[in-house]
Amino acid sequence: VAAGVAAFRAHEADLVVAIGGGSALDCGKTIALAAATDRPLWDFEITLAAPALDRPMVPILAVPTTAGTGSEVGRASVITDEEAARKVILLHPQMLPRLVMLDPELTIGLPATLTAWTGMDALAHNLEAYCIDAWHPMADGVAVEGMRLIHGSLVTATTDGRNLAARGTMLAAASMGATAFQKGLGAIHSLSHPIGAHCHAHHGLTNAVLMPYVLEFNRPAIEPKIVQVARCLGIGGGFEGFRDWVIDLRKALGIPHTVEALGVTAPMLDQLSEEAFRDPNTPDNPRPADTAALRRILAAALEGRLDGLSR
Incomplete structure (x- = not known):
């Protein structure tokens, strides 16, 4: 700068x-x-x-x-x-x-890994904005459509990088996510920021790794909304179906399942959770999250387990 x-x-x-x-x-x-x-x-x-x-x-x-x-x-x-x-x-x-200027031709040379990671960042923006407990029906509508576009185009844009239709759709979905998140973001981002600062991990990749763990933690507060968006995306199985779609999408894009792959280790959890609690996105998380709760999410993401996070 x-x-x-x-x-x-x-x-x-x-x-x-x-x-x-x-x-x-x-x-x-x-x-x-x-x-x-x-x-x-x-x-x-x-x-x-x-x-x-x-x-x-x-x-x-x-x-x-x-x-x-x-x-x-x-x-x-x-x-x-x-x-x-x-x-x-x-x-x-x-x-x-x-x-x-949104020109999909300018994204043609983007490697598959970066296409996947940035696309998951767009998904995180739309998803967290939609889940925030605030009344903003216009932002919610933008976020749902953004997720629908990502659902139909991210894998294609990643595996067939010269597909201009998929590339253009992802550009639109990314802009929609940032428009929707004027409503707010949550713990995916508040946890991602300190990990990125200390481990120098790509922000979109970090969001992608954390996504199912934060979804599961927030389940008591967001399940009805996730059931609704799953129906809009044509995903069966309600909350579990949507969460499993996120996990399957990560696998299809070659994204790791744990934060260990980002460089996070057990001795770092206390500092990361304290910094995440101070992040300005934490107060907007749909389910209140103190330092202990954020550490619990990080510990689960380090071990690769989802059981018990929603309790």
Whole structure:
């Protein structure tokens, strides 16, 4: 970000064009923010009231080359504070890009692994937004349709990377997920952030590994909604059917079943769960989750077991 701001000022730029995956888009958006303020970037953390800018923020053009984060339609960016080894969500309404270009041809060269991981990130966004216990029927409708598109296109986009229809559908689903999660996110993301910061694991992959464990933990609070979305997606078996679809989807995409594959070890669980509890997404989780509950989810994800999480 600092290098980008220096280049922005050296060229006296009047526009930021952010091209790439979620990290690149977030970096571009943050460069525009940093160029408009003399404050430390951490003053714009999502948990704080956004201070006034010192200068007008220049327009941002976003061109995603992955179908995952949906950062192109968001007002926030996720930046790693390297000194503190934590991921920080920065927020300012003017970071919302003025123009977005969704071109599936730009995603053609994306490797299958990254296609799968970013696609699971899009699923996590739609799923968690839908499950949040807040009344927002428009966001819920967007999230359900986003999940339906992913259900029909993610495996094809991963196994047949030149399929423009599947690639384009996934781009739409990713943007829909980020639109829906203005409603909120939950424990998948609050657990994923510290794992990513400490283990340098890809965010979408981390979300994918954690997904069934958080689903099972949240079951007492979300089962009726999951039964409903399973019906919309044509998945039989209610809650268990939807959860098993997530597990089967991970297998089809070559995604591991435990967080051990991400570099998580038992001695790390206390610190990761404490940091996850402080994550701004934790209060929105459908089922209240304190540090002990988050540690229980992590322990289950380390051992690869789902039994008992919903109790």
